[in-house]
Amino acid sequence: MLEDASTTRVLNPDREELQELVRSQLQALLAQSNYEAAKAILIPVQPADIADVIESLPTRLQVVGFRLLPKDKAIDVYEHLDPSVQEALLEDFKHPDVLEIFDHISPDDRVRLLDELPAKIVRRLLQHLSAQEREATALLLGYKSQTAGRIMTPEYVSLKEEMTVAQALDRIRQIATTIETIYTLYVTDASRHLSGTLSLRNLLVAQPTDIIRDIMTREVIWVHTDTDQEEVARTIQHYDFLSVPVVDSEQRLVGIVTVDDVIDILEDEATEDIYALGGVQSGGDGYFRTNLFTVARKRVVWLSVLLLTNTLTTGVIRAQEDVLEQVVTLAAFIPLLIDTGGNVGAQSSTVVIRGLSTEDIRGAQVWRIIGREAMAGILLGAALGVVVTLWAYLLQGDWLVSIAVGGSLFAIAVLAAVAGSSLPFLFNLMKFDPALMSAPFITTAVDVLGVAIYLSFARWLLQL
Amino acid sequence: MLEDASTTRVLNPDREELQELVRSQLQALLAQSNYEAAKAILIPVQPADIADVIESLPTRLQVVGFRLLPKDKAIDVYEHLDPSVQEALLEDFKHPDVLEIFDHISPDDRVRLLDELPAKIVRRLLQHLSAQEREATALLLGYKSQTAGRIMTPEYVSLKEEMTVAQALDRIRQIATTIETIYTLYVTDASRHLSGTLSLRNLLVAQPTDIIRDIMTREVIWVHTDTDQEEVARTIQHYDFLSVPVVDSEQRLVGIVTVDDVIDILEDEATEDIYALGGVQSGGDGYFRTNLFTVARKRVVWLSVLLLTNTLTTGVIRAQEDVLEQVVTLAAFIPLLIDTGGNVGAQSSTVVIRGLSTEDIRGAQVWRIIGREAMAGILLGAALGVVVTLWAYLLQGDWLVSIAVGGSLFAIAVLAAVAGSSLPFLFNLMKFDPALMSAPFITTAVDVLGVAIYLSFARWLLQL
Numbered sequence: 016m017l018e019d020a021s022t023t024r025v026l027n028p029d030r031e032e033l034q035e036l037v038r039s040q041l042q043a044l045l046a047q048s049n050y051e052a053a054k055a056i057l058i059p060v061q062p063a064d065i066a067d068v069i070e071s072l073p074t075r076l077q078v079v080g081f082r083l084l085p086k087d088k089a090i091d092v093y094e095h096l097d098p099s100v101q102e103a104l105l106e107d108f109k110h111p112d113v114l115e116i117f118d119h120i121s122p123d124d125r126v127r128l129l130d131e132l133p134a135k136i137v138r139r140l141l142q143h144l145s146a147q148e149r150e151a152t153a154l155l156l157g158y159k160s161q162t163a164g165r166i167m168t169p170e171y172v173s174l175k176e177e178m179t180v181a182q183a184l185d186r187i188r189q190i191a192t193t194i195e196t197i198y199t200l201y202v203t204d205a206s207r208h209l210s211g212t213l214s215l216r217n218l219l220v221a222q223p224t225d226i227i228r229d230i231m232t233r234e235v236i237w238v239h240t241d242t243d244q245e246e247v248a249r250t251i252q253h254y255d256f257l258s259v260p261v262v263d264s265e266q267r268l269v270g271i272v273t274v275d276d277v278i279d280i281l282e283d284e285a286t287e288d289i290y291a292l293g294g295v296q297s298g299g300d301g302y303f304r305t306n307l308f309t310v311a312r313k314r315v316v317w318l319s320v321l322l323l324t325n326t327l328t329t330g331v332i333r334a335q336e337d338v339l340e341q342v343v344t345l346a347a348f349i350p351l352l353i354d355t356g357g358n359v360g361a362q363s364s365t366v367v368i369r370g371l372s373t374e375d376i377r378g379a380q381v382w383r384i385i386g387r388e389a390m391a392g393i394l395l396g397a398a399l400g401v402v403v404t405l406w407a408y409l410l411q412g413d414w415l416v417s418i419a420v421g422g423s424l425f426a427i428a429v430l431a432a433v434a435g436s437s438l439p440f441l442f443n444l445m446k447f448d449p450a451l452m453s454a455p456f457i458t459t460a461v462d463v464l465g466v467a468i469y470l471s472f473a474r475w476l477l478q479l
Numbered sequence: 480m481l482e483d484a485s486t487t488r489v490l491n492p493d494r495e496e497l498q499e500l501v502r503s504q505l506q507a508l509l510a511q512s513n514y515e516a517a518k519a520i521l522i523p524v525q526p527a528d529i530a531d532v533i534e535s536l537p538t539r540l541q542v543v544g545f546r547l548l549p550k551d552k553a554i555d556v557y558e559h560l561d562p563s564v565q566e567a568l569l570e571d572f573k574h575p576d577v578l579e580i581f582d583h584i585s586p587d588d589r590v591r592l593l594d595e596l597p598a599k600i601v602r603r604l605l606q607h608l609s610a611q612e613r614e615a616t617a618l619l620l621g622y623k624s625q626t627a628g629r630i631m632t633p634e635y636v637s638l639k640e641e642m643t644v645a646q647a648l649d650r651i652r653q654i655a656t657t658i659e660t661i662y663t664l665y666v667t668d669a670s671r672h673l674s675g676t677l678s679l680r681n682l683l684v685a686q687p688t689d690i691i692r693d694i695m696t697r698e699v700i701w702v703h704t705d706t707d708q709e710e711v712a713r714t715i716q717h718y719d720f721l722s723v724p725v726v727d728s729e730q731r732l733v734g735i736v737t738v739d740d741v742i743d744i745l746e747d748e749a750t751e752d753i754y755a756l757g758g759v760q761s762g763g764d765g766y767f768r769t770n771l772f773t774v775a776r777k778r779v780v781w782l783s784v785l786l787l788t789n790t791l792t793t794g795v796i797r798a799q800e801d802v803l804e805q806v807v808t809l810a811a812f813i814p815l816l817i818d819t820g821g822n823v824g825a826q827s828s829t830v831v832i833r834g835l836s837t838e839d840i841r842g843a844q845v846w847r848i849i850g851r852e853a854m855a856g857i858l859l860g861a862a863l864g865v866v867v868t869l870w871a872y873l874l875q876g877d878w879l880v881s882i883a884v885g886g887s888l889f890a891i892a893v894l895a896a897v898a899g900s901s902l903p904f905l906f907n908l909m910k911f912d913p914a915l916m917s918a919p920f921i922t923t924a925v926d927v928l929g930v931a932i933y934l935s936f937a938r939w940l941l942q943l
Contacts, residue, residue, distance in 0.1 A: 030717070031841075059698045063718045184683070191684045198662050198679070198721075215662070215679065219648070220655045234523045252746070253494070254527045255739040257662075257721070274738050275719040278745065282716075285749035286833050292756065293829025294822050307851060311858040314826055318863055321822055322870075325815040329874060332811035339807050346803055346810040347796035350926050351789040353814050357821070358758050358785055362778055365757025369750055377495075387771060394775040399782060406786075410793060462814050 030064070038068045045076055054083045062088060066095035078104060082112070089116050094124045098131040105132075105140070114143050121195060122148070123168040123276065126155040154269070163247045164240035166280070167261045167270030170195045173203045174227055176210060181223035187215075196273055199258050202231050207267040209235055209260055237262050240269060245284045248277040249374065288372055291450035292365065294321075324459040328353075328466050335470035338477065344411055345473055348420045351403070352469055356427040356461035359395060363388045363435030364453045371443055372450070381440045385433060392432025400425035415476050423469040430468075431461045494528070502532045509540055518547045526552060530559035542568060546576070553580050558588045562595040569596075569604070578607050585659060586612070587632040587740065590619040618733070627711045628704035630744070631725045631734030634659045637667045638691050640674060645687040651679075660737055663722050666695050671731040673699055673724055701726050704733060711736050712744040713838065752836055755914035756829065758785075781919075788923040792817075792930050799934035802941065808875055809937055812884045815867070816933055820891040820925035823859060827852045827899030828917045835907055836914070845904045849897060856896025864889035879940050887933040894932075895925045 037060055044053040057065055069080045069092070081104055084092055093101065093116050104113060117125065117140065129137050129152070141149055151169050158164025172194055174183050183200070191197050200218065202211040211231035221230050237260045238247050251259050251274055258273045294317055332339070332349075339346055367384060370376030376384065404421030408414060434457050439449035501524055508517040521529055533544045533556070545568055548556055557565065557580050568577060581589065581604065593601050593616070605613055615633050622628025636658055638647050647664070655661050664682065666675040675695035685694050701724045702711050715723050715738055722737045758781055796803070796813075803810055831848060834840030840848065868885025872878060898921050903913035 030714070061698065061700060061718055188684055191680050197683075216655050219661075220652050234525070236525060250494070252739075252742045254525055257738075274721075274742070275716075278716045278738070278742055281742065281746060282749070282837060285746070285753075286837065289749075289753060289756065289833045290829060292753065293825045295826045295829055307854060308858070311855050311862075314823075314855070315859050315862050318819060318822055318859060319866060322815065322819060322863060322867060325818050326870070326874065328814040328818075329811045332814070333808060333875065336807050336811070339803075339810055343800050343803050343807075344797060346813065347793045347800070349810065349813050350792040350796070350817050350930065351786065353817070354789050354792075354922060354926065355782060355786060358782055359778075361757045362759045365754060365759055369753045373746060373750065390771060391775050391778070394772070395779050395782060398775075398779050399786060402783060403786060406790070407793075410790065411797065458818060462818065466814065 033060075034064055034067050034071070037064070038071050041068060041080060042072060042076065045079055050083060053080075057083060057088075062091035063095045065092045066097075070097050070100050074103065086112075086115070090119045093117075094120050098128055101128045102132060105136070118144055118148050121168050121170060122151045122155055123166055125152055126165065129156065130160070158240055161244045162240065163238045163242045163244065163261045163272060164263075164269070166244055166247070166276055167240075167272050168195045169270045171258075171260075171268075171271040172197050172200045173207075173268065174200050174213070176202055176204065176226075176228040176231070178227045179223065180218060180221045180225045180227070180230070183218060183227055184223075187218075195271065196258055199256070199271075201260055201268055201271070202227055203268050209237060209262055209266065209268045211235060212260070235260065238272070239264075244280050247272050248280040248284070251277045252281070284372075288368070288450045291448060292368065292454060294318075294454060321455050321458070324455060325462070327459065327463045331463055331467045332470070335467075335474065338470050338474045341477060342413075342416060342473065344413060344416050345419065345470070347411075348407065348416070349466065349469070352420065352423055352427055352465055353462050355399065355424060356431045356465045357458055359392060359428050360431035360435035360457040360461050361454070363391070363432045364439055364449075364457055367436050367439045368449050368453060371439060378440065378443065381437075385436045385440075388432045388436035389429065392429040395432070396425035396428030399428060415473070419469060419473040419476055423465065423472055426468050426472075427461060427465040430464055431457070434460045497524075498528055498531050498535070501528070502535050505532060505544060506536060506540065509543055514547060517544075521547060521552075526555035527559045529556045530561075534561050534564050538567065550576075550579070554583045557581075558584050562592055565592045566596060569600070582608055582612050585632050585634060586615045586619055587630055589616055590629065593620065594624070622704055625708045626704065627702045627706040627708065627725045627736060628733070630708055630711070630740055631704075631736050632659045633734045635722070635724075635732075635735040636661055636664045637671075637732065638664050638677070640666055640668065640690075640692040640695070642691045643687065644682060644685045644689045644691070644694070647682060647691055648687075651682075659735065660722055663720070663735075665724055665732055665735070666691055667732050673701060673726055673730065673732045675699060676724070699724065702736070704728075708744050709748045712741040712748070715741045716745070748836075752832070752914040755912060756832065756918060758782075758918060785919050785922070788919060789926070791923065791927045795927055795931045796934070799931075799938065802934050802938045805941060806877070806880060806937065808877060808880050809883065809934070811875075812871065812880070813930065813933070816884065816887055816891055816929055817926050819863065819888060820895045820929045821922055823856060823892050824895035824899035824921040824925050825918070827855070827896045828903055828913075828921055831900050831903045832913050832917060835903060842904065842907065845901075849900045849904075852896045852900035853893065856893040859896070860889035860892030863892060879937070883933060883937040883940055887929065887936055890932050890936075891925060891929040894928055895921070898924045 037056065040056050041053055044056070060068070065084070065088070069077055072080050077100060081089065081092070093104070096104070105117065129140070132140070141152065144152065154169065155165060155167070170193065172187055172190065174186065178186070187197050187200070198215045200213045200215065201209060202213060204210050211233050212235050213227065213231045217230060236250065236254060236256070238250060240261055240263050247259065250256070251272070256274065258271045260268055261270045261272060263269050295314065367376065367388075400421045403424050404417045407417040407420045435453075438456055439453045442449040442452045501520065504520050505517055508520070524532070529548070529552070533541055536544050541564060545553065545556070557568070560568070569581065593604070596604070605616065608616060618633065619629060619631070634657065636651055636654065638650065642650070651661050651664070662679045664677045664679065665673060666677060668674050675697050676699050677691065677695045681694060700714065700718060700720070702714060704725055704727050711723065714720070715736070720738065722735045724732055725734045725736060727733050759778065831840065831852075864885045867888050868881045871881040871884045899917075902920055903917045906913040906916045
């Protein structure tokens, strides 16, 4: 490996600046067909950054840029590339170099790419794999999407109980460069049943003559091939593991999931929740990858549902139109009331939904939480109610309207806090996604009841 | 270490069920003062799970439960405990056992706890630390909260360039049990400047006589002591590192941040964003730890701001009261219009805000994104506008009202999509948190302009 000591100090500017610098240099050199210099500037750059640089090159230069890389680095870079660029490079797949890279990337990264490709291309690519890799890939593809089986890699180190520490270290040295991680080792019996685990750290500090059976940990935490990927991620997070073993229905070890994949999974799950809270159903792809009409179609379905439920508010107001005819000014405060109700409801539900998702809150604490939120609603409603009564009077000088607004705001705040905190629990119990379902129902409940309370209260005040 | 092979198969039920089982057994045994049996049932349980079990015990039993643990396991369990329980156990700090645990937990976990305690207790505890640990702790406490310096640990392995592989492995074996991670090794010169890194994997496959200088990687990715913790987390995520070195202003290595802390940081950052989107400003503590009045006070400030901006909608409607007097039914559709506008705006802003946060979207793509969202707004507005015009007519039979509602909905949808996608970029540019600032401004813009458009359009239709 060529070392260039003089670049060490320069190598850590802001990551975005670094990538932009490399990209512009690379593009300039490629334009001059100066391939030797182009190869040289990529040498000290990390694979993850090279991947970003290639992605930001104009499409026609991406293949050329990728072909500059030595084979080992090319495999690492390929694993980091965005699926759309991985696909584009494969268009070139008759080229033996590219095929070889495809054969060498980790099975879990390969499967992630194959998931994005049309079936015809997938079949052709599978044929080009070596027999062993094809088997590993087919195994993973056989599992349901977003489960442990789909995201695992079969490239782990397995040891036998009767090995000595010295033998184990020899085995590790032999296979170290082809394995995803050697830092957690798995001990299996003759039928591939998982009998223990061992960290490389413990292996290193043991005596060379110690037997694996005596130093391994028997209490193994594992996940099943059909465990949901978010549950896998939270298991690794909870125990601070570097990897977790995956077993099939016969308790045989079939693969592992590593911590780096977990970070990405948890981020995707958080994004999914954030989207759901905002009323967006994502296809799971990056922002620009989803066709605009597909996006619009998904959003319009959801918006139509919300539109229909809003019909109830329309109905309530029309039923009370006579009150509005008497005091038209009442209408001026409708947006204020339903927006405030919406905000209070959003605050309460956001805290509960996120708490359920990160397991900071458990289902058993539901009544304590609803009680707490109700109290918060009462405090908030009282404070805001007073403020808005005075503010409304200052704005338009009619006490009846001001009191109607203030009193309704109090009721709406309490209502919103209770609805906002209880509906997520209800949806959770019914196995619906609280992040997606809660907002429309809370909004509808608050709007309909809020407006009904407001106009009824005003009607009552008018009769005094 | 005692091994209990018979528990291996039982040990992997649902994590919550397991913890509940252990808790009830433990509580029953403690009630009978059967401490030997209580110790025994904890033996095969993972530290992370024991911590959860202790947290769920009644407060009076927590100390007793914790004291059952052998010292090594007690340290691990203590590191996993919620800060409130860590604090409660320290009340007991005159007890030499507890103090010893405090001295042995990792420096970064210790600092995380000290951050939560009153200054008086912090001073007393620091006095009880051994000199070396006190120095390490003081170093970390000297750094600003939520920076690399604060979250790092000084317990890493440093090697010298001139060492042989065999010497390096010996050194690692000596200190392996006191170090946070031995899987990435850091090479420093005599003045503690970082000159290279090396993975344990590469060390193991090298020849015992190889020199470190020749096999290490010189292109080191590092972070600075005052790098924001989210940037540290994204660096580890981007490069799939197990740990990242932290250097001070003189480029000397002072600590490392490991991947397990990163997962928790990214989750906290996602929670912060989700809270901000919901209009909640969290203190960063768990749900039940924050005093209810403090929570209410923070929320009421934000709600009051939103309340005041809503005054603009009130003003717009009052200015157009005459239109409402003519056609009171127009008021019935106000909630529907502003809710739909709010939903479209939320959809657009959610996608942009999350994209900026995960760096899936970059600032440079702003116009392309706003254009895309505007197109989506046009498509959605057209579809919904037609639907709602017909629906409004079905509901109340007045074409003027129906067309006013449908036409306004179109305008509102486009407006909301543009505002929703552009305001996050604006706030990002102004160095404000887009997740927190966007929603109220988008809501206000959509409400005020939406209602103005609606009533003006209705007025114009009336004059035809």
